[in-house]
Amino acid sequence: MPLTYRIEKRPMKRNTWEPVNAVVTIVGETTPLIQFKTNRNMLPINVLSTPPGGVTAEVVFLNNATKPTPENVKGKIAFSETAGATRLYSAAIAAGAVGAMGYSMPAYTKPEINQTSIQFNSLNATATAGWAINLSYAVKERLKAAIAKGPVKLHVEIETKSYPSEELTIIANIAGSIRSAQRFVYSAHVQEPGANDNATGVGTLAEMARLSAQLYKAGKIRPERTITFLWGDEIVSTGRYITDDKERAAGILWGMSLDMVGENTAKTGGTFLLEKMPDPSAIWTRGADKHSEWGGSPIKEESLFPHYYNDFIFNILEEQGKFAKWEVKFNPFEGGSDHTPFLQNKIPGLLMWHFTDQFYHTDNDRIDKVSATTMKNVGVSALTAGLLLASATENTAVSTINTLLAAATERLNTEFELGKKNIAAGMPADKERHIIEVWGKYYTDAMATVSTMPVTKETTKLGSTIKFGINQVEKQAKAYIDQMK
The missing domain is CATH 3.50.30.30 (Glucose Oxidase; domain 1)
Incomplete structure (x- = not known):
């Protein structure tokens, strides 16, 4: 079925x-x-x-x-x-x-x-x-x-x-029509007692599942990969879903956690955030990059997780933000929610959330602090992402390379300008050159992962686009490094 x-x-x-x-x-x-x-x-x-x-x-x-x-x-x-x-x-x-x-x-x-x-x-x-x-x-x-x-x-x-009692986990699936063993997994944790944390995550995911089933029955969607919706104990249920079945785990291509996704920020403070997979901003947090008040510790270079997923999802969020006049931001990797088991098992995983929330984990986290509009914006963005990736075509992948190239160009320029200022202020030039080098490699490696995005291989266009994108990033990174003397 x-x-x-x-x-x-x-x-x-x-x-x-x-x-x-x-x-x-x-x-x-x-x-x-x-x-x-x-x-x-x-x-x-x-x-x-x-x-x-x-x-x-x-x-x-x-x-x-x-x-x-x-x-x-x-x-x-x-x-x-x-x-x-x-x-x-x-x-x-x-x-x-x-x-x-x-x-x-x-x-x-x-x-x-x-x-x-x-x-x-x-x-x-x-x-x-x-x-x-x-x-x-x-x-x-x-x-x-x-x-x-x-x-x-x-x-x-x-x-x-x-x-004595039982721990419950609910798992719902829309089976993929072509590659059913490959899947996109959404998760929302149920054990915390607040309206925003995490009834909004649970409710948003439930509505996403309900709407998906309705669209499927109406013949309006036919995902080619499986889409999974999971509700359970935070980190425990998600981790178990990944580790209990090695064959199933091998087919999990993406994970997404919905945690505190319905905030009325006029009351709670803070903003919507996409927590990125480990990228160099989690090593060198500077410029516009800022950790949330949840906090994070610098990671090591070997812990970086280059992948198209960060920029692919943020691009969708930005488009929804422009359409709905909804503010979206990102934060460097910090951990602590359902996205971490994915990452620990080398599966791309992202967190949609809000912080800071002045009612976080308090008994004043009640429904009057929730925004139905925010829940809709998050749900639309998250479901759009899952449906796109579940049926990704060559054109989807080519478009993603263009997104990555634009993001890489902007990032390398930003780091170059920051590096010049730091060198002028007496900071070691070698360090600044290294930062550019790491960002460049991060994006070239991320572009390489796009090759697995399409459900089926169509032409050689994607391979050529990936090579072009990688070449452009390498050239730009080298040019900036050469100027940092």
Whole structure:
């Protein structure tokens, strides 16, 4: 059958954890200090329940210089505004505390503006005593103000569950009509609880699959290679899909991760990004190239992954951006999402995402921060790419060489101008020449990969175009290197 799907079920290696409810009240006050129904992330993953009826204890504020000891926290609740609850937990419980309450929010989440935000985190699944609670900026300020007036007791009730469960993965396919063993794989991870991260990725991919099936049934598309849609646990499910079946893995030609793809950037901040496969900008990040606040470390030259995929996809995104007045940018490779298993297995893999998001991993990542228009722009771009590559012709490949030649020309010129300035400022000319050399080789090697793009070989035109493109890039790189004395 050309249209298929399956649900894979596997027993989880550890029990699943389910938050049910929680409420913390300052003894003597009626309004809760914090509660689960408004701050789901107050409960770290794997936190234990309190005894039935809850726990009442004095809270001790530990300032910067104070560490939890039996003398200051035994039988009490440890509270810190400089350490998150999960970081404070082990030391506090070891010192005899009944529980720990902590605050830790990165600057990019703007906690003094988004005062109710809490980022999710987790405790070790082997925790056997006590509990921990994450605090928002507003809650920790309210608690500090109360403590400043005198001793404070808190009543804490936490209800969670832990039980055996199954990990689920959904895999849907549109079988290729000519080369069904070759495939384009989309993935969206399901385990994170936010609207943008990653309900937008899951939802966008679901709509792409629904529309693809509709178009197929109407006879409007007939991909010649297989297109696969995968939803599952981040990195784990994608990695398993690649490594569990060597024969299947050999036919995976491209991977694409949809992660945080529906942001209303007027509210969240940041911008849409295409995270590139490892190219020289991940070694020498300069000029217009910038890492996101997620951050990345310089890679080594042997880790470069020259391929047409970067520029092919970004060209589609730029066209959609022009059409829809939608801002698209790119960032050097950083890793950390479903594209990494592809790359680790020498398969071209890209990430579509947004960053920075001031609500990232917080319980304020809700549907009011989502843009249906952005989801449409990403979905249109991603599906266009998959359909084009699944049925790529000689003309598609020739056009891609032209795209690569334009990108290489622009990049080499940019690096040449940066190099001249650096040499004039006293930087070693050898280094600047080497950067040009590496970029030139990156693009000539990327052009060579276009030979495998068409589903079937048609004429000798593609081979001639590749040779011409490579020659042009080599000439330009040499000319720039010769001028860098």
